[in-house]
Amino acid sequence: MxxxxxxxxxxxxxxxxxxxxxxxxxxxxxxxxxxxxxxxxxxxxxxxxxxxxxxxxxxxxxxxxxxxxxxxxxxxxxxxxxxxxxxxxxxxxxxxxxxxxxxxxxxxxxxxxxxxxxxxxxxxxxxxxxxxxxxxxxxxxxxxxxxxxxxxxxxxxxxxxxxxxxxxxxxxxxVSWESVVLFLIIFLWTPPHFWALSLFTTNDYAAARIPMMPNVRGEASTRLQILVYTLIVAPVGVLPWVMGFAGPVYGVVSTALGLAFVAHAWQLWRAPSAEAALKRAKALFGFSLLYLFGLFAVLFCETLAQRAWTWIGI
Amino acid sequence: MDWHMSMADANKDLETISQSDKQKKAQRSRSVALGIALALFVLLVYIGTWAKLGANVLIRPM
Incomplete structure (x- = not known):
C-alpha cells in the first residue's frame, strides 16, 4: 500500500x-x-x-x-x-x-x-x-x-x-541536589550558547520574526547578558567537584574551562567593532560547545576511572 | 456472467495511482526501517523483561 x-x-x-x-x-x-x-x-x-x-x-x-x-x-x-x-x-x-x-x-x-x-x-x-x-x-x-x-x-x-x-x-x-547541579550547568550554559549563535544569525531570526535577544534588546545588551550568564555558569560548573561527586581532575578542568569561557565572553563584550564582535561571537559559540562537552566528558572519564580502580581493588 | 462483466467495466473506470521508481524506493526504505524498528522494539521488550524480572518472570500465581 x-x-x-x-x-x-x-x-x-x-x-x-x-x-x-x-x-x-x-x-x-x-x-x-x-x-x-x-x-x-x-x-x-x-x-x-x-x-x-x-x-x-x-x-x-x-x-x-x-x-x-x-x-x-x-x-x-x-x-x-x-x-x-x-x-x-x-x-x-x-x-x-x-x-x-x-x-x-x-x-x-x-x-x-x-x-x-x-x-x-x-x-x-x-x-x-x-x-x-x-x-x-x-x-x-x-x-x-x-x-x-x-x-x-x-x-x-x-x-x-x-x-x-x-x-x-x-x-x-x-531527584537529588547533585542532579539539580547537572541540570543547572546546562540550563545556565544555554543562554550564552544560543545568544552567541543569534549574534551572527540575527537576520535569519528577524526574517522569521522570532524575538531573539539581539533583535529586541540590541547586540550590546546581548553581549553584556552573555557575560553575566558565563559569570554565573563558570562557578556552577565547578560545583560537582565542590559537592564531592566529581574528582580533582574535574575540579581543575572545570575551573580552567570556566575561566576561558568568561574570557571569551569578556572579549565579546569589549569588542571594538561590529566585525570583531561577529568574529568573537563565532569563537564564543564554538567554545561553548567545547565547554559543555569538556565538563561532561571529564565527569564521564573520571567516574569510569574511579569505578575501574574500585573494581580492580586499588 | 453479466455481473463479472459489469465489475470489469467498473474497474476500468477506477482512478488508480502508479508509483514512480523514486516513490517505490522511498516506500521500500520506509518499510525496511519500520520493520527493523519493530523487531528491535520486540527484542527490547523481551530482553528488558528478563533484565527487570529475572527468574521471577516464571513465577505466576495459578
Whole structure:
C-alpha cells in the first residue's frame, strides 16, 4: 500500500510520498540528540549505586527517542519558521518531503512509546520527567515562549537541561541536589550558547520574526547578558567537584574551562567593532560547545576511572 | 456472467495511482526501517523483561 499525501498546495490531488527513512531520522534532530544522549548517560553513570546494564541501555534509548520526538514535534509546529530561515529551510517539512500531519503523528507516537517504556522498565519518576521534558520543549518553549519573548531560550533551555537529571533518576529513583547541579550547568550554559549563535544569525531570526535577544534588546545588551550568564555558569560548573561527586581532575578542568569561557565572553563584550564582535561571537559559540562537552566528558572519564580502580581493588 | 462483466467495466473506470521508481524506493526504505524498528522494539521488550524480572518472570500465581 502506498502512502498517499495531500498536496501541500492545498489542491485536491493526492501524491505519493517520496520520504525515505533518512528523512524521518532527520526529524529526530540527530545532532541535538547526540548531546542529549551523552549528558543523559553521564547523569546515569555518575549517580550512586548499581544499575542493571540492560536497563541502563533501555533508559538511554528512551531518553534519545524522547528527545527525537521533541525535535519532530518542534519541526511540526515551526514548519512556517523553518521555511524562512536559511539554517532550517532544508528540513523535511519545508523541503516538501514529509507532511506536517505525518510528523505530528510520528512525534506523538515516539513520545508515548519512549515515556511508557522508560516508566515500565526503569521507573515512573524518570518516565514522568521525560514526559515533562517533551511537554516543556514542545508546548512551553516551541508553542509559547519562542515567538513571544526574547527570554525564550533562557526558560526554554530547561528542556535541554533535563536529560542528565533523567539519567540520574533512572539510576537512583529520586531527584537529588547533585542532579539539580547537572541540570543547572546546562540550563545556565544555554543562554550564552544560543545568544552567541543569534549574534551572527540575527537576520535569519528577524526574517522569521522570532524575538531573539539581539533583535529586541540590541547586540550590546546581548553581549553584556552573555557575560553575566558565563559569570554565573563558570562557578556552577565547578560545583560537582565542590559537592564531592566529581574528582580533582574535574575540579581543575572545570575551573580552567570556566575561566576561558568568561574570557571569551569578556572579549565579546569589549569588542571594538561590529566585525570583531561577529568574529568573537563565532569563537564564543564554538567554545561553548567545547565547554559543555569538556565538563561532561571529564565527569564521564573520571567516574569510569574511579569505578575501574574500585573494581580492580586499588 | 453479466455481473463479472459489469465489475470489469467498473474497474476500468477506477482512478488508480502508479508509483514512480523514486516513490517505490522511498516506500521500500520506509518499510525496511519500520520493520527493523519493530523487531528491535520486540527484542527490547523481551530482553528488558528478563533484565527487570529475572527468574521471577516464571513465577505466576495459578
Amino acid at each position: 502506498a502512502l498517499v499525501e495531500q498536496n501541500r498546495n492545498g489542491e485536491n490531488a493526492a501524491r505519493l510520498s517520496e520520504a525515505r527513512a533518512s528523512d524521518y531520522i532527520a526529524l529526530l534532530k540527530p545532532r541535538v540528540m547526540s548531546l542529549v544522549v551523552f549528558t543523559g548517560f553521564v547523569g546515569l553513570l555518575v549517580a550512586p549505586g548499581h544499575m542493571n546494564p540492560v536497563l541502563a541501555v533501555i533508559a538511554i534509548l528512551c531518553i534519545a527517542v524522547g528527545a527525537g520526538a521533541s525535535g519532530a514535534l518542534n519541526m511540526w509546529y515551526d514548519a512556517d519558521i523553518d521555511a524562512v530561515m536559511k539554517r532550517t529551510r532544508n528540513r523535511p517539512i519545508p523541503a516538501g518531503v514529509v507532511s506536517r500531519e505525518e510528523v505530528l503523528v510520528f512525534g506523538l507516537v515516539l513520545s508515548v512509546f519512549s515515556v511508557m517504556t522508560l516508566g515500565l522498565f526503569v521507573n515512573w519518576l524518570s518516565g514522568a520527567l521525560l514526559a515533562f521534558t517533551i511537554f516543556f520543549y514542545v508546548v512551553i518553549y516551541t508553542m509559547w515562549l519562542k515567538r513571544s519573548t526574547p527570554q525564550n531560550i533562557v526558560i526554554g533551555g530547561a528542556a535541554g537541561a533535563f536529560p542528565p537529571m533523567i539519567g540520574w533518576t533512572a539510576a537512583t529513583g529520586m
